Each structure stands twice: as C-alpha cells, then as structure tokens.
Amino acid sequence: MxxxxxxxxxxxxxxxxxxxxxxxxxxxxxxxxxxxxxxxxxxxxxxxxxxxxxxxxxxxxxxxxxxxxxxxxxxxxxxxxxxxxxxxxxxxxxxxxxxxxxxxxxxxxxxxxxxxxxxxxxxxxxxxxxxxxxxxxxxxxxxxxxxxxxxxxxxxxxxxxxxxxxxxxxxxxxxxxxxxxxxxRGRMEIRVEVQGVSCHGSAPERGDNAIFKMAPILTGLQELSGKLGNDDFLGKGTLTVSEIFFTSPSRCAVADSCAVSIDRRLTWGESWQNALEEIRALPAVKATKAEVSLYNYERASWTGLVYPTECYFPxxxxxxxxxxxxxxxxxxxxxxxxxxxxxxxxxxxxxxxxxxxxxxxxxxxxxxxxxxxxxxxxxxxxxxxxxxxxxxxxxxxxxxxxxxx
Incomplete structure (x- = not known):
C-alpha cells in the first residue's frame, strides 16, 4: 500500500x-x-x-x-x-x-x-x-x-x-x-573539409584555393537547410554553419585547406546516417571531393578520466x-x-x-x-x-x- x-x-x-x-x-x-x-x-x-x-x-x-x-x-x-x-x-x-x-x-x-x-x-x-x-x-x-x-x-x-x-x-x-x-530534437556536430594547393598570392592561378572551393558547398548547405524533416511535436530539423577554419602559409598565399563545422538538429524520424548522406550528396561536395565526418569528443573530466564518444546526440x-x-x-x-x-x-x-x-x-x-x-x-x-x-x-x-x- x-x-x-x-x-x-x-x-x-x-x-x-x-x-x-x-x-x-x-x-x-x-x-x-x-x-x-x-x-x-x-x-x-x-x-x-x-x-x-x-x-x-x-x-x-x-x-x-x-x-x-x-x-x-x-x-x-x-x-x-x-x-x-x-x-x-x-x-x-x-x-x-x-x-x-x-x-x-x-x-x-x-x-x-x-x-x-x-x-x-x-x-x-x-x-x-x-x-x-x-x-x-x-x-x-x-x-x-x-x-x-x-x-x-x-x-x-x-x-x-x-x-x-x-x-x-x-x-x-x-x-x-x-x-x-x-x-x-537531437543534434550532431559535423565537419566538412576540402583540400587545396597553396601558392604565392600574386599568382593564384598556380594553386587551388580551398576557400573558393568551400563557397559552393556553403551555398548548398544553405539550400539543404530549408528541406529538412519536420515533426508535429518536436518541430523542424535545422542546419547551420557554426565555424570556419583554413590553413595557408601566409596572408600572401592561396589557402590550402578549408573546413566548416555544422550544427545539425535532428527532428523525429531523421537519422544521423541520413544527415551525413544528405551533405555528401550535395553536388559541390562531390565535385570538390570534400570529406564529411562526425566530430569526436575526447576531453578529460576534472578527475582526468577520458571517456570518448562521437558527437551524435539522439x-x-x-x-x-x-x-x-x-x-x-x-x-x-x-x-x-x-x-x-x-x-x-x-x-x-x-x-x-x-x-x-x-x-x-x-x-x-x-x-x-x-x-x-x-x-x-x-x-x-x-x-x-x-x-x-x-x-x-x-x-x-x-x-x-x-x-x-
């Protein structure tokens, strides 16, 4: 009782x-x-x-x-x-x-x-x-x-x-x-990276500018963000670019790599596998042979313990x-x-x-x-x-x- x-x-x-x-x-x-x-x-x-x-x-x-x-x-x-x-x-x-x-x-x-x-x-x-x-x-x-x-x-x-x-x-x-x-909603932390070839900025045609190669990918991501799933209770899936990175020998050189981080919110019925494949299927991603991957988390807690996991949150x-x-x-x-x-x-x-x-x-x-x-x-x-x-x-x-x- x-x-x-x-x-x-x-x-x-x-x-x-x-x-x-x-x-x-x-x-x-x-x-x-x-x-x-x-x-x-x-x-x-x-x-x-x-x-x-x-x-x-x-x-x-x-x-x-x-x-x-x-x-x-x-x-x-x-x-x-x-x-x-x-x-x-x-x-x-x-x-x-x-x-x-x-x-x-x-x-x-x-x-x-x-x-x-x-x-x-x-x-x-x-x-x-x-x-x-x-x-x-x-x-x-x-x-x-x-x-x-x-x-x-x-x-x-x-x-x-x-x-x-x-x-x-x-x-x-x-x-x-x-x-x-x-x-x-769930979420994912996704990285998209493209490679280029550096050269002196005075003759950019000698290299392959990774930042320029990223530009059509960003446009594709923006278009994709309007086509994601929806759930009557949890609402829409969303996608936004949250960070951008590059490498270059100097400010007087062509960038030889460029990467972006994506904050992807998953609504009911969306899977992490499909979320990655949607990005990999973008024409600009295919054309540039960009790498699409999940981030991993491996930071030590205050006790020193490391308990690694992929950055996917259902x-x-x-x-x-x-x-x-x-x-x-x-x-x-x-x-x-x-x-x-x-x-x-x-x-x-x-x-x-x-x-x-x-x-x-x-x-x-x-x-x-x-x-x-x-x-x-x-x-x-x-x-x-x-x-x-x-x-x-x-x-x-x-x-x-x-x-x-």
Whole structure:
C-alpha cells in the first residue's frame, strides 16, 4: 500500500526552505564551474547533501556526484548538470556573474537557470522527503553531473554503461519554466573539409584555393537547410554553419585547406546516417571531393578520466500518455490545483543519452527559463525553486501510485 501524499505539507516545507535553497544556489553560482573544472562545486554540493541527510553520497570516477535517499527496490533519479558555460563578454553583464545578484523575486548569476537552480531544488526535495518520512518505499538517486555543456549526455553514458546504474525513469531539472517537458530534437556536430594547393598570392592561378572551393558547398548547405524533416511535436530539423577554419602559409598565399563545422538538429524520424548522406550528396561536395565526418569528443573530466564518444546526440520524446508524464501531471495537480503545461525543450539535454541512447524515460521539470541559458545577466526565480522542490518531493510516491493503479 503506497503512502498517501501529503501535498499541503510538502508545499509548506518547500516554502519554508526557500531561503536555504537561495543561499545554496548563490554559493554554487559563486564558484566558477565550467566544463571539466567542476571539482570545487562538486565539493560544495557534497557538503549540502551531507547537511540535509542523504543516506549515501558517491563521486564516481568521471566526477559526477551521486546522492542516494531511501532503500526501496525501485530506483528513480533526478539529474542536474552542474557545469556552466563561460561568461562571454563581461561588458554585457549588469552585475558580476559570480557575485551574482538577489532581490525579493530573483537570483542572478552564471548557472542560475542553466542549471544549478535544479540542483538546489533537488537537494531540498530530499530534505522534505526526510522531514515528512516519505522515503523507504523506493530509492531516489540525485545526480550532479559534469561536462554536459561540453558534451551533453556523456556523463549519463558513463553512469549507465560503466557504473551499471539504470533508473526506471529520470527527471531532468533543466529549465522548463516549471512546465513538464517530454522531449527535444537531437543534434550532431559535423565537419566538412576540402583540400587545396597553396601558392604565392600574386599568382593564384598556380594553386587551388580551398576557400573558393568551400563557397559552393556553403551555398548548398544553405539550400539543404530549408528541406529538412519536420515533426508535429518536436518541430523542424535545422542546419547551420557554426565555424570556419583554413590553413595557408601566409596572408600572401592561396589557402590550402578549408573546413566548416555544422550544427545539425535532428527532428523525429531523421537519422544521423541520413544527415551525413544528405551533405555528401550535395553536388559541390562531390565535385570538390570534400570529406564529411562526425566530430569526436575526447576531453578529460576534472578527475582526468577520458571517456570518448562521437558527437551524435539522439532525438527523443516520451509519449504524452506515458506513465511518467502522468506521474508528474498528477503530482502537479495535487500540489498546485491546476493542470500543468506539457511541452518540449528547444535545446539539448542529458536526455540524449538517458532516453535517446538507452531508452530510459526522461521527463523535464526545472526552475528557470530556456532563454536565460548562456545569456548575459542570467537569472532564475525564487518561487520556481519552491515549486520544483515541492514537485520533486511529491513525485516518487506519485510514481508508485501510478504503478499500482
């Protein structure tokens, strides 16, 4: 028999802990933690997990922190990546991105929405669960994962493939504006490279200019971008050229190689194989004998571990009537007495590995808003922390109820 869910008590505790969540989030913001440099923020998270009473805390060989609560037979997980992007041009910030800012409603600073706010709410959801004695019919795993901004999903590839941890479902606490998200497009990082022959710039006819050879390829890519797939829920596939590189002996010489990077977003029904073949089939790519390939990621984590992967991040979605969507919707209605909004992310998350590669259902619900991610003057909302902590605390029992219904 599943315990009844004390929704009012859960919400009251979440409101009570708003100052603690705010303080913890500001502490994390104050620690620069770009990808592969997360050690100090991981240590700070461990301190807070110990304070609120997690039953077990591990840091795995990649550097992810894993906090466990409860000892029941069914495992569910909640995930926040705790690395951030850089600050960009400091002149675009109205406040220090690490000192941050705070008023009655807002918390500002790098990582406030993307995505350390989710970590603060998860940790205090665990505190609420312990306060109210709601554990022990399940095991809850709270993960603070690394390197997501560099290579989304790599952390969970490691957790599932090497640590052998496989929850029945995962809540991603990436920013959703406190809405329920059930999927997003996949992506690929593609390189197209052409070769030329250098010569003195005063007599370019003696060489073979690789930059000129790239020009019709760029035109072909632009045309291809308007012909990609579409899905009623996830939207269109997209393609954009994000970087350009060249080699040349000097500014007075013909370039002897040219390459571009492509950010390719894959909608439902598109495959990584077809995405590469679409580019390889372009007439200019064939004419220039350009090489089309996937990038690989081989950067060491803060612990020194290298876990290489190709830069392909699968598309995924969970159906609207899936038990996990029903679980979060039920908990939301119980807490807030209204129906939730169910939608999708525009950007990519660790769901590319959890659901995309390994088929473990992922549902998104997080504090903050997508447009804050990677932007100057990033901020989140204090009431979002309360809303999310309450929902996270109510979800495990709501899940068990759905399983038993």
């Amino acid at each position: 599943v315990k009844p869910i004390p929704y009012d008590a859960i919400l009251a505790q979440a409101q009570r802990y708003q100052p603690e969540m705010t303080r913890f989030l500001r502490d994390m913001i104050a620690i620069p933690s770009e990808s592969c440099d997360e050690k100090r923020v991981i240590e700070r998270i461990r301190q807070e997990m110990e304070k609120v009473g997690f039953d077990k805390i591990d840091v795995d060989p990649m550097g992810n922190i894993l906090g466990y609560l409860g000892h029941g037979p069914r495992l569910l997980a909640m995930d926040a990546h705790i690395d951030t992007v850089g600050i960009g041009n400091i002149k675009n910030w109205q406040f220090d991105p690490y000192d941050g800012m705070e008023d009655d409603q807002l918390i500002g600073g790098r990582g406030s929405s993307d995505q350390e706010g989710g970590m603060a709410a998860m940790v205090y959801a665990a505190k609420i669960i312990k306060d109210l004695g709601l554990e022990d019919e399940y095991t809850l795993l709270v993960t603070g994962t690394v390197q997501e901004e560099d290579c989304d999903g790599l952390c969970w590839q490691y957790i599932i493939e090497q640590s052998g941890i496989r929850p029945e479902f995962v809540i991603s606490t990436e920013p959703t504006d406190c809405q329920i998200y059930r999927g997003h 598309t995924w979605k969970v159906e609207e009537d899936h038990i996990t969507v029903k679980t979060l919707s039920t908990a939301y209605r119980g807490l807030f007495k209204q129906d939730p909004v169910v939608d999708k992310w525009t950007f990519s998350t660790n769901g590319v590995s959890i659901m995309g590669r390994h088929g473990i259902p992922v549902i998104g619900f997080g504090p903050g808003k997508e447009p804050e991610a990677h932007a100057p003057n990033e901020k989140t909302w204090k009431d979002h922390l309360v809303t999310c902590a309450a929902l996270y605390a109510a979800t495990p029992l709501a899940w068990l109820q759905q399983l038993n219904s």
